[in-house]
Amino acid sequence: MQNLPVLYIGNKNYSSWSLRAWLGLRVAGVAFEEKLVPLRSEEWHAKAPVFSPTAKVPAYFDGTKTIWEALGILEYIADSQPDTMLWPLDIDVRAIARAVSLEMHGGFGPLRSSMPMNCRKSLPGLGRNEGVDKDINRITEIFKMCRTQYGQGGDFLFGHFSIADAMYAPVVTRFKTYGVSLDPIGNAYIETILALPEMKEWYADAATEEWVIDDAEVK
Template sequence: MADLTLVIGNKNYSSWSLRPWLAMKQFGLNLEEIRIPLYTPESASKIRQYSPSGKVPVLLHGTQTVWDSLAICEYLAEEFPNLNWWPEDKAARAIAHSISAEMHSGFQNLRNNMPMNCRAKLPGKGMAIGVQKDIDRITTIWRECRQKFGSGGNMLFGKFTIADAMFAPVVLRFTIYNVQLDAVAKDYVEAILALPALQEWIKAGEAEQEIISAFEF
């Protein structure tokens, strides 16, 4: 559909890379991947070839370079507006933007103590101070979105949107660490895990050989 290249990190670990990759796959965009393993002696120089920030993910679209997960998704929503990246309803769209931004900037306790690791099964690990508070806030978001806007399907706003892509790594974290969830959150986790694109990402992550000790218990 377009000349799109996404520069990503390890699929096993890179939650930020997952977000735009999943969105692009879900909306049927053809993309090339450049995977750069993170935390190696060559990582920084390789990433700098593409990314002004020195971080992944990075989208290359013709002569345009876009970095940061949410910025990439916003850019694609402008480039391909017919794909309905955000909810059509104005009120729902405002909430979708808000929770995507909240996910982008928040939940540091969860991020720091429950790193994404597709190969791992770590039930009960990572429950440091503040993590449960993050979990409670996330599940409240999911519950309220599903109840108010989710009648058209099994995603947060019925159909898949950027908001679901933003929370997909959290779904993986909750699964990896076997976080106890209410019925609404469990159903949502199962719906996200059932996406063929996410299953493709997980299988690729599990097949990777690199080990990043910072993300391993």
């Protein structure tokens, strides 16, 4: 019996990058074994440098090689298993999907730092500042552009679920936690992501975790 690939992830309550890879693989129907290593634990310090060259999550081991970084993992699956349709088929639309995914990968620092991912909490109104509001406005623009210009044929940013949706899913959790409301198009998209069975499973698992990282808790 062939062993399944392994996806190493961190705490589901906090680990936004883990969610990106996990959600993309799950929605695409890719079979894998999930191994959760609690962030900053003794187990983490012992194992993370072994399963990932960066000592970070997520990391994906397919039996012969390790792929790290959520976007790198999902790109690898999109290339090696094209039937997953993790990118739009049209080359021009695919370029836009990659652009907004990379914008999320490298941007929105104020929102990330002031509104850390925390699936267990409800903290409406906390974390807002000028930089965060600028990020929220830009994300609202992205959601509106993608849904109105490229979202025909489905309820996701580019119609069919894609890597772009996986990349923005942790932001959706932040908007839920911190009570951020967008325009009608953005709010409908938030509900689409939160309604995914895979997202409900992630939230349910996060709710049962006992680990608490104090500096990841906004009070």
